Amino acid sequence: MKIDGQPYRTIFPDADGVSVQVIDQTRLPFAFELKRLGSMHDAAVAIRTMVVRGAPLIGVAAAYGLALGLAEDASDAGIERAVAFLAETRPTAINLRWALDRVAAKLRTVPISERAAFAFAEAGHIAEEDVESCHAIGMHGAKILCEIHARTGRTVNVLTHCNAGWLATVDWGTALAPIYVAHDAGVPVHVFVDETRPRNQGAALTAFELNAHGVPHTVIADNAGGHLMQHGRIDICIVGSDRTTASGDVCNKIGTYLKALAASDNRVPFYAALPFSTIDWTLDDGVAQIPIEERDGREVSHLTGRLPDGAFATIEVVSPGSPVANPAFDVTPARLVTGIITERGVATASADGLLSLYPERRAAA
Numbered sequence: 001m002k003i004d005g006q007p008y009r010t011i012f013p014d015a016d017g018v019s020v021q022v023i024d025q026t027r028l029p030f031a032f033e034l035k036r037l038g039s040m041h042d043a044a045v046a047i048r049t050m051v052v053r054g055a056p057l058i059g060v061a062a063a064y065g066l067a068l069g070l071a072e073d074a075s076d077a078g079i080e081r082a083v084a085f086l087a088e089t090r091p092t093a094i095n096l097r098w099a100l101d102r103v104a105a106k107l108r109t110v111p112i113s114e115r116a117a118f119a120f121a122e123a124g125h126i127a128e129e130d131v132e133s134c135h136a137i138g139m140h141g142a143k144i145l146c147e148i149h150a151r152t153g154r155t156v157n158v159l160t161h162c163n164a165g166w167l168a169t170v171d172w173g174t175a176l177a178p179i180y181v182a183h184d185a186g187v188p189v190h191v192f193v194d195e196t197r198p199r200n201q202g203a204a205l206t207a208f209e210l211n212a213h214g215v216p217h218t219v220i221a222d223n224a225g226g227h228l229m230q231h232g233r234i235d236i237c238i239v240g241s242d243r244t245t246a247s248g249d250v251c252n253k254i255g256t257y258l259k260a261l262a263a264s265d266n267r268v269p270f271y272a273a274l275p276f277s278t279i280d281w282t283l284d285d286g287v288a289q290i291p292i293e294e295r296d297g298r299e300v301s302h303l304t305g306r307l308p309d310g311a312f313a314t315i316e317v318v319s320p321g322s323p324v325a326n327p328a329f330d331v332t333p334a335r336l337v338t339g340i341i342t343e344r345g346v347a348t349a350s351a352d353g354l355l356s357l358y359p360e361r362r363a364a365a
């Protein structure tokens with residue numbers, strides 16, 4: 001994706017060859033700044049504080065974090081310690097654990113002196129694969145948008161929640177990739193962007209991306225989606241996922257479930273777009289089994305933004321002393337999901353649907 005005409009990825013190796021650069025997402029949309037991650041500790045802090053966020057991106061960041069950790073201690077015990085340390089930075093997105101396990105498994109047969117460099121290269125491979133997967137998701141998902149346009153003959157109105165765009169991945173995005181592909185192909189698309197309280201990833205990040213790419217969009221309060229659906233103003237919902245069960249339950253940013261309920265009530269198709277690295281084949285009941293991250297209540301009680309003089313400021317918005325709770329994700333059961341868009345195509349949200357795209361998982365299932 002391009003910012004002011006210059007192509008960017010959200011994470012890339014630094015010119016020094018031993019560290020990585022990331023786009024600092026805590027500064028967007030008001031400042032576009034890069035941040036250097038030079039150690040495993042830097043990577044862990046960046047993931048925890050959401051300098052980098054979005055399931056596929058934190059997987060890649062964790063893989064680079066592991067490589068940086070091995071530069072300090074590449075022993076078997078060092079690998080285990082680094083994996084445990086990075087894995088607990090954010091509990092819900094399975095991509096993080098998946099990326100760490102993939103790198104760690106390959107490292108076992110690599111001589112200790114070569115492990116850090118091997119892991120750094122492997123993190124790069126994961127990043128490349130993510131770009132390919134997300135582009136393929138875009139191609140498959142764009143067909144659905146083209147069909148809607150062909151049927152209705154007018155602009156396709158998409159509702160999305162949180163940020164599942166290129167900022168949440170290495171490039172392209174998941175839920176937004178079909179929108180970019182369709183828009184670039186000349187299909188008229190307009191996106192209703194849920195602001196996505198408490199951290200406002202929709203208002204800040206999705207709107208920033210769509211602006212940068214010239215995709216028509218409108219930011220709405222989180223509670224507006226149901227009303228728009230009742231009045232026929234949404235043709236399709238597309239969201240991302242942080243963890244998808246083998247049975248097709250989709251865990252995504254808090255509030256996604258309510259959008260799926262409204263979509264079901266109004267017969268609006270509801271799709272989740274995700275790469276294979278987001279599927280947790282060990283789970284079959286998302287509500288019961290997926291760990292939901294509980295974040296700091298300050299994200300609910302306070303808001304950060306820009307003052308008229310350009311300075312960043314954090315203000316309190318909740319009655320002082322009132323308790324707050326901040327579950328960061330919720331689970332949308334498969335029965336509310338029309339389809340799952342992956343790099344291999346579109347499947348029904350069910351065990352059979354996912355296995356039809358990933359037949360190699362049949363034996364394990």
Ligand SMILES: CSC[C@@H](O)[C@@H](O)C(=O)COP(=O)(O)O
Pocket residue numbers: 053054055056093161162163164165168169173174175201239240241242252253328
């Ligand atoms: C392609 S990203 C899918 C999800 O990671 C995205 O929708 C989301 O919920 C991100 O949550 P975040 O808490 O900002 O990391």
